[in-house]
Amino acid sequence: MSHAPNVYDAEPIPEAARAEIDRLLQSGDLFRYTAPQDSPVALLEAEFAALMGAKFALAVSSCSNALFLSLKALGLPRAARILIPAFTFAAVPSAVVHADCRPVLVEVGDNFRVNMDDFAAKLTNDIQAVIISHMRGHTSDMDAIMALCDARQIPVIEDAAHSLGTTWHGQNIGTIGKIGCFSFQSYKLVNAGEGGIMITDDADIIAQAIIMSGAYEHNWKKHPVVHDRFDFWQNKLPLYNLRMQNLSAAVIRPQLPEVARRVQDGRRNHDYVASQLNQSPWLSVPESLPPEMRAPDSIQFNLVGFDDEETLAYAQAAQARGIKVQVFGLSQDNARAFWNWKFIGETPELPQTRSMLMRACDVRLPARLQQDDLEFVADALVSAANDIRAQRPVYGT
Numbered sequence: 001m002s003h004a005p006n007v008y009d010a011e012p013i014p015e016a017a018r019a020e021i022d023r024l025l026q027s028g029d030l031f032r033y034t035a036p037q038d039s040p041v042a043l044l045e046a047e048f049a050a051l052m053g054a055k056f057a058l059a060v061s062s063c064s065n066a067l068f069l070s071l072k073a074l075g076l077p078r079a080a081r082i083l084i085p086a087f088t089f090a091a092v093p094s095a096v097v098h099a100d101c102r103p104v105l106v107e108v109g110d111n112f113r114v115n116m117d118d119f120a121a122k123l124t125n126d127i128q129a130v131i132i133s134h135m136r137g138h139t140s141d142m143d144a145i146m147a148l149c150d151a152r153q154i155p156v157i158e159d160a161a162h163s164l165g166t167t168w169h170g171q172n173i174g175t176i177g178k179i180g181c182f183s184f185q186s187y188k189l190v191n192a193g194e195g196g197i198m199i200t201d202d203a204d205i206i207a208q209a210i211i212m213s214g215a216y217e218h219n220w221k222k223h224p225v226v227h228d229r230f231d232f233w234q235n236k237l238p239l240y241n242l243r244m245q246n247l248s249a250a251v252i253r254p255q256l257p258e259v260a261r262r263v264q265d266g267r268r269n270h271d272y273v274a275s276q277l278n279q280s281p282w283l284s285v286p287e288s289l290p291p292e293m294r295a296p297d298s299i300q301f302n303l304v305g306f307d308d309e310e311t312l313a314y315a316q317a318a319q320a321r322g323i324k325v326q327v328f329g330l331s332q333d334n335a336r337a338f339w340n341w342k343f344i345g346e347t348p349e350l351p352q353t354r355s356m357l358m359r360a361c362d363v364r365l366p367a368r369l370q371q372d373d374l375e376f377v378a379d380a381l382v383s384a385a386n387d388i389r390a391q392r393p394v395y396g397t
Contacts, residue, residue, distance in 0.1 A: 004376060007364040009366075020250040021247060032245060033243075040246040041246055044252055052172050054175055054180070054201060055201040055206075056201065058198050059249060060197065064092075065196060066196040068240075071157070073179075081101070082096045082131060083127050085106050087328075088159065095131075101129075110359075113289070114132065116141055116145075130149055130154055139288075142168050157178065158174050161183035164295060166263075175199065178205070180199045182197050184196060189262055213242045213243055273365060273377055273381075276379075281304065283301050297364070297367055298364050303385070311358070312330055314327075314384055323376075329354065
């Protein structure tokens with residue numbers, strides 16, 4: 001193809017959503033608690049829980065708020081120390097801070113996954129919860145993580161914003177820890193513009209989260225998961241009013257049957273482009289871990305042997321060929337570079353994560369792309385690397 005593909009637009013919202021949206025607009029019934037039962041949000045929660053194989057789900061206004069509610073529902077004391085990967089989006093440490101807790105950052109390797117030696121060293125007796133961000137859909141060693149955390153009875157929250165449809169030993173990501181949190185933001189596999197959802201099998205956690213999300217008075221009775229823990233928590237918890245509204249649920253629900261197909265298409269696209277990039281001596285796409293079956297909608301790769309100047313030049317060369325490359329550590333004020341999280345206070349050195357971020361490249365690769373689109377992307381990325389290497393002077397000349 002002669003023109004660069006558009007990698008930013010999402011797939012069209014399924015036609016099935018339109019009738020429901022029109023009905024809601026005609027009725028003005030946008031608040032999830034107006035109807036006595038079976039609101040679009042309540043139906044979404046039941047459908048998503050069934051899709052994931054979880055007992056309970058709560059739809060909220062964002063994945064960030066799902067993480068926040070998860071921490072609050074764990075009943076952690078003020079200033080509790082929460083272990084998180086140093087490679088994640090700023091929303092994750094932000095959720096920790098909002099929950100009156102303190103993030104403790106763990107090194108991440110050049111395969112974009114948690115360094116297990118550093119994780120084990122930092123999982124000290126004063127750590128009271130762990131958030132594992134499956135950043136950009138890369139799954140860390142969940143067997144090792146859960147073994148260490150279970151031995152100390154430390155709860156694990158999975159930030160699965162990028163991992164809807166990913167499995168680990170065949171089990172859905174988001175169901176391995178005590179709580180799983182997902183995103184419906186526009187750049188995710190399911191697009192509602194904004195939105196999030198949390199899942200758990202713990203009845204006490206879901207009761208607290210539902211009440212704190214904004215189920216004031218007795219609106220929690222409109223959730224199909226009512227049990228005695230709601231009566232216990234009534235009026236004992238603050239309301240944060242983080243509810244999802246019905247229009248968002250109406251947009252999301254018809255996309256759930258599309259998840260399996262999008263996962264298959266996204267994996268096919270990623271694997272094709274990865275195979276092309278890995279043929280270049282200057283580009284490296286890390287392999288998945290053996291138990292992991294990914295559901296990618298983007299591709300991450302490392303530049304090999306580039307200095308800072310060459311890395312910036314590479315991003316410019318790719319842009320000139322029509323493909324935008326984000327270098328996490330070199331794009332200004334990047335929200336995924338831990339040293340930009342000034343709001344958490346002083347950040348540790350974390351040399352391994354810093355080194356990775358300075359050469360780690362990120363390119364959107366949505367599931368809707370076709371073969372000619374993929375060839376264009378792969379050619380642009382490989383050719384840009386060749387452009388920079390061709391400019392490097394031969395030693396001694």
